[in-house]
Amino acid sequence: MPIHLIWGNDYEACNREIEELINSVIDSSWKSFNYSHLDGNDPKQNLRALEEAQSAPLGSGGRIVLVRRSPFCNGCSIELSNKLEQVIKLIPDKTHLILSNSNKPDKRLKTTKLIEKSIQSNTLSQEKSFILPLPWDINGQRNLVKNILQQLNLKMNYETIDLIVESIGNDSSLINTELQKLSLFSEAVNTNLTTDKPREISKELVKKLIQNNSTNALEIANSLLKGEIIIALNKIQSLLKNGEPALRLITTLTGQSRGWLWVHLLDSQGNQDVKEIAKLSGIANPKRIFVIRKQIQGKSLETLLELMKKLLKIEASIKSGIKPIDSFKDNLLTHSKFLAKN
Numbered sequence: 001m002p003i004h005l006i007w008g009n010d011y012e013a014c015n016r017e018i019e020e021l022i023n024s025v026i027d028s029s030w031k032s033f034n035y036s037h038l039d040g041n042d043p044k045q046n047l048r049a050l051e052e053a054q055s056a057p058l059g060s061g062g063r064i065v066l067v068r069r070s071p072f073c074n075g076c077s078i079e080l081s082n083k084l085e086q087v088i089k090l091i092p093d094k095t096h097l098i099l100s101n102s103n104k105p106d107k108r109l110k111t112t113k114l115i116e117k118s119i120q121s122n123t124l125s126q127e128k129s130f131i132l133p134l135p136w137d138i139n140g141q142r143n144l145v146k147n148i149l150q151q152l153n154l155k156m157n158y159e160t161i162d163l164i165v166e167s168i169g170n171d172s173s174l175i176n177t178e179l180q181k182l183s184l185f186s187e188a189v190n191t192n193l194t195t196d197k198p199r200e201i202s203k204e205l206v207k208k209l210i211q212n213n214s215t216n217a218l219e220i221a222n223s224l225l226k227g228e229i230i231i232a233l234n235k236i237q238s239l240l241k242n243g244e245p246a247l248r249l250i251t252t253l254t255g256q257s258r259g260w261l262w263v264h265l266l267d268s269q270g271n272q273d274v275k276e277i278a279k280l281s282g283i284a285n286p287k288r289i290f291v292i293r294k295q296i297q298g299k300s301l302e303t304l305l306e307l308m309k310k311l312l313k314i315e316a317s318i319k320s321g322i323k324p325i326d327s328f329k330d331n332l333l334t335h336s337k338f339l340a341k342n
Contacts, residue, residue: 001091001125003118004098005073007105008130010144012173014100016151017128018066025096027061034058040069040101046080050087053097062094073105073112081111088118096124104129133170138282141165148176152183155198156206162285163206169251182209216244217252224253224307225260225295229332236328246324247315254311259283261304263292268301310334 004021006014026034034057038045049067057063071077072084091097105112105127119125133140145161156164168174182201216239223232239249262281271277278286296304310331317327 001088001093001118002096002122003088003091003115003125004096005105005115005119005127006098006100006130007073007103007128008132009102010130010132010172011102012176013130013147016176017130018098018100021096021098022064022066025062025064026057027059030057030059030061034061034063036065038065038067040067040071040099043077043080046071047083049097050080050083053095054087054090054092055095056092057094062096063092064096064098066098066100068100070099070101072099073109073115074101074103075106076109076111081109084111085114088114130172132172137170138165141170144170144172145175145179148172148179149198149201152176152179153198154179154183155200157203160201160203160206163203166255166285167206167252168248169255171247171251174245174248174251178209182206185209217249218256220249221253221256222295224332225299233328233332237325240324246318246327250311250315250318254308254315257304257308257311259288259292260296260299261301261308263289264296264299264301264304267293 006017008014022035036049036052038049038052040046040049046067049065053065055063071080076084099115105115107113116127119127133144142158142161142165145156145164149155149161164175164178168178179201182205183199186199186201186205216235220232220235220239223229223235236249240246259281262283263277266277266280274286274289277283277289281289283289283292314327314331317331318324
């Protein structure tokens with residue numbers, strides 16, 4: 001009775017793990033019979049998942065019952081809890097129940113304890129978590145890049161990894177997409193490389209294929225800092241029309257803004273150690289501190305905080321489904337009025 005508990009806010013990594021399970025367990029010829037995808041937000045579908053989990057696979061291979069937004073370890077109803085307790089020992093050996101949720105399982109729940117006990121007693125069962133590092137957790141972002149590199153059978157030196165972190169941030173989906181592009185390009189120009197060994201991606205290749213867009217985003221950030229809102233909006237619109245992902249753009253802008261804030265705060269406290277400032281502010285290259293100091297010279301903390309607030313509102317607005325260019329216009333034009341007052 002294999003049960004897989006997969007949780008975390010790194011949706012890209014969670015989905016990759018689920019896809020790997022599906023491909024390893026199910027015979028593709030029998031997938032239409034042996035794969036069920038259910039929504040945990042619907043109480044009826046949760047009960048249906050437990051019913052289907054009791055069915056053995058048809059034909060060859062195994063069976064998978066996937067419950068996304070699973071409530072079993074996060075606010076499970078008494079009815080569902082009782083049903084799980086009845087069913088959990090009846091799941092056939094070749095039927096895998098996958099419970100996926102963005103939230104961490106609540107260890108206090110009876111159902112969570114029941115599922116964890118089942119995972120501990122079955123070698124095929126597992127619990128895996130995939131948590132995105134915080135935007136200021138540079139080491140966490142580096143580890144995120146390293147993990148994806150390993151999955152794609154690629155390798156980079158530390159400087160190149162830092163370049164990826166500076167260009168993309170903690171967006172797992174974008175990192176995966178960009179590394180796949182780099183892998184394909186590297187394969188095209190190095191046809192003699194063997195496929196079993198990790199392919200090394202050079203810093204020059206990353207600069208060529210990724211950092212051009214990042215550089216444009218940093219130019220936009222500088223325009224915003226200077227109060228040149230219309231110029232910034234024109235550049236933003238141009239980038240978006242050319243296919244630049246809105247979330248990658250806003251990630252770069254917020255990363256730059258966060259660096260300005262940290263350096264301003266640490267400088268105001270009298271901290272003069274460039275390496276320490278870089279470490280505390282999450283900036284990979286200490287030499288950037290000198291550049292940032294020139295950029296924010298004469299800027300008030302209030303101005304930098306206001307810009308950061310606007311960028312975070314834009315990110316939330318885009319993620320909620322608002323058209324990206326409208327999100328930028330609605331928030332940045334009000335920021336223009338703020339700059340005029342200050």
